[in-house]
Amino acid sequence: MYRKGIITASFMLVALAFLAIPVSAQVPPQSTSTKAVSSGKHLIKKVKKTVAVKKVKKIQKMQKIQTVAIAGNEFSFLPNEIHVKKGARVRVIFTNTGKYPHNFVINELNVKSKTIKSGKKTNVIFTANKTGSFQFYCSVPGHLDKGMKGTIVVE
Numbered sequence: 347m348y349r350k351g352i353i354t355a356s357f358m359l360v361a362l363a364f365l366a367i368p369v370s371a372q373v374p375p376q377s378t379s380t381k382a383v384s385s386g387k388h389l390i391k392k393v394k395k396t397v398a399v400k401k402v403k404k405i406q407k408m409q410k411i412q413t414v415a416i417a418g419n420e421f422s423f424l425p426n427e428i429h430v431k432k433g434a435r436v437r438v439i440f441t442n443t444g445k446y447p448h449n450f451v452i453n454e455l456n457v458k459s460k461t462i463k464s465g466k467k468t469n470v471i472f473t474a475n476k477t478g479s480f481q482f483y484c485s486v487p488g489h490l491d492k493g494m495k496g497t498i499v500v501e
C-alpha cells in the first residue's frame with residue numbers, strides 16, 4: 347500500500363511537471379518586449395490625448411464665453427430679447443420659474459436645452475455662428491402659440 351502511494355505520488359509529480367512545462371513554454375520569449383511596446387504606444391496615446399484636452403481648454407479660455415441668464419414661465423421668457431456678438435461662445439443659463447416643464451430652443455443655431463421642471467436650471471452652450479435675428483422659444487407643445495418666445499440678435 348505504502349509503495350503504491352509513492353508510485354502514485356511520483357506519477358503525479360511527473361504529470362505536474364509536464365503540465366507546468368507547456369504553460370511556461372506558451373509564453374513566447376519576445377512577449378515581454380511586445381508588451382512594453384504596446385504599453386509605450388498606449389502611453390504616447392495618453393500623452394497625446396492629454397495635450398489635446400489641454401489645447402481645447404486653452405482655446406475655450408481664449409474664446410470669450412458670453413453668459414446670459416434667461417427665465418421662462420407661463421408663457422414668456424425674461425428677458426425676451428438678448429444680444430450676442432457673432433462668433434461668440436454663448437452660455438444660456440435657463441431657469442424654469444413657472445409651474446409647467448419648459449425648455450429653450452433656437453432652431454437656426456441648433457440650440458435645444460433639456461426640458462426642465464419647475465424650479466430647475468439648465469445650461470446650453472453654443473456658438474453664435476451667424477448674424478441675424480432669430481426666435482428662441484419653448485418647444486413644449488402649445489407654449490410657443492401662447493407666446494413663450496423671444497428674440498436673439500447676433501451682431
Ligand SMILES: [Cu+2]
Pocket residue numbers: 447448449484485486489494
Ligand atoms: Cu414652455
